[in-house]
Amino acid sequence: MNSQSPAGSPEALRAMVAGTLANFQHPTLKHNLTALKALHHVALLDGTVHIELQMPFAWNSGFEALKAECGPELLRLTGAQAIDWKLSYSIATLKRVKNQAGINGVKNIIAVSSGKGGVGKSSTAVNLALALAAEGAKVGILDADIYGPSIPTMLGSEHERPTSPDGTHMAPVISHGLATNSIGYLVTDDNAMVWRGPMASKALMQLLQETLWPDLDYLVLDMPPGTGDIQLTLAQNIPVTGALVVTTPQDIALIDAKKGIVMFEKVEVPVLGIVENMSIHICSNCGHHEPIFGTGGAQKLAESYNTALLGQMRLHISLREDLDRGEPTVVSRPDSEFTDLYRQLAGKVAAQLYWQGEIIPGEIAFRAV
Numbered sequence: 001m002n003s004q005s006p007a008g009s010p011e012a013l014r015a016m017v018a019g020t021l022a023n024f025q026h027p028t029l030k031h032n033l034t035a036l037k038a039l040h041h042v043a044l045l046d047g048t049v050h051i052e053l054q055m056p057f058a059w060n061s062g063f064e065a066l067k068a069e070c071g072p073e074l075l076r077l078t079g080a081q082a083i084d085w086k087l088s089y090s091i092a093t094l095k096r097v098k099n100q101a102g103i104n105g106v107k108n109i110i111a112v113s114s115g116k117g118g119v120g121k122s123s124t125a126v127n128l129a130l131a132l133a134a135e136g137a138k139v140g141i142l143d144a145d146i147y148g149p150s151i152p153t154m155l156g157s158e159h160e161r162p163t164s165p166d167g168t169h170m171a172p173v174i175s176h177g178l179a180t181n182s183i184g185y186l187v188t189d190d191n192a193m194v195w196r197g198p199m200a201s202k203a204l205m206q207l208l209q210e211t212l213w214p215d216l217d218y219l220v221l222d223m224p225p226g227t228g229d230i231q232l233t234l235a236q237n238i239p240v241t242g243a244l245v246v247t248t249p250q251d252i253a254l255i256d257a258k259k260g261i262v263m264f265e266k267v268e269v270p271v272l273g274i275v276e277n278m279s280i281h282i283c284s285n286c287g288h289h290e291p292i293f294g295t296g297g298a299q300k301l302a303e304s305y306n307t308a309l310l311g312q313m314r315l316h317i318s319l320r321e322d323l324d325r326g327e328p329t330v331v332s333r334p335d336s337e338f339t340d341l342y343r344q345l346a347g348k349v350a351a352q353l354y355w356q357g358e359i360i361p362g363e364i365a366f367r368a369v
């Protein structure tokens with residue numbers, strides 16, 4: 001500790017840093033960082049303040065914002081020449097619907113659903129999963145869209161197959177850093193189409209339970225579109241932590257999104273919020289912004305169901321092209337404004353899951369192999 005420092009004792013330094021962190025505001029923080037007990041370690045050594053934060057949800061973007069906003073003030077207050085920032089994670093495992101036991105290796109399951117087909121649910125699920133990983137989490141994605149498994153194509157892994165190290169379980173396909181499994185790896189599209197409801201639900205439960213998921217903070221579940229029996233069965237039987245409803249701003253999609261929210265409420269799955277996809281079209285020639293499917297509907301829907309509008313994703317040709325060639329925008333254009341929006345969405349989803357949920361203390365996920 002530098003005795004010349006205005007920070008004085010280690011306690012005074014800690015109080016100084018904690019006070020500054022307490023004033024930091026961010027869309028992901030319902031309570032401030034000090035209340036969250038995020039300040040893990042503070043020390044002043046040879047003119048450098050070492051600050052380590054530990055967060056219970058994925059927060060890389062929030063951390064960058066914190067450094068930019070609070071760094072100069074902390075240098076001034078402490079009289080240090082530099083700050084050595086560190087962020088570590090102890091991602092919380094949160095209570096699942098009906099207190100169900102978890103899936104081996106998986107802390108939290110986030111269901112991505114839509115009341116209606118074709119609104120961009122899978123596109124959102126894939127980019128969200130990659131954005132959660134970019135935000136610092138270990139992430140997997142399970143393609144539960146039995147009638148149109150598109151995740152393998154979107155991740156560029158459609159020619160891969162899960163292997164089975166023990167003849168019973170499946171090792172997931174790893175693609176762009178995500179652990180993934182899909183009915184699309186196992187059957188041809190034609191076979192999947194003729195599956196009846198109970199068979200489809202059973203196959204999905206098996207896919208979820210018999211995959212050797214590595215340790216994951218979040219498993220994104222790309223649900224089949226709609227609010228029928230299969231969706232209801234899945235929502236009831238999968239130990240989901242929270243659900244997202246993807247919609248477009250069109251009235252017809254919003255009506256179905258409403259049904260999605262009601263379905264989750266019925267089976268007591270917490271709805272984390274709504275994602276509005278294709279909210280504004282951006283012309284690839286002139287950059288003109290146009291709300292071709294209307295505006296304001298998702299916001300109103302969120303308000304009337306007392307939930308959050310977590311993000312508004314643009315409609316742009318490059319998003320579709322990136323998915324078609326198996327290189328989703330979040331990985332192929334990490335510095336684009338689209339990626340920025342997905343990362344903001346991921347940050348809010350991770351935070352909402354945490355603030356809305358109840359921590360299961362010290363749960364150890366045993367791996368049964």
Ligand SMILES: Nc1ncnc2c1ncn2[C@@H]1O[C@H](COP(=O)(O)OP(=O)(O)OP(=O)(O)O)[C@@H](O)[C@H]1O
Binds near residue numbers: 116117
């Ligand atoms: N924001 C967007 N901008 C441009 N294209 C998009 C966007 N969102 C989705 N798409 C494209 O729209 C098509 C449908 O998207 P996607 O497959 O994600 O929808 P879905 O709701 O999952 O459909 P399904 O109901 O069949 O599961 C895809 O070709 C996708 O690339």
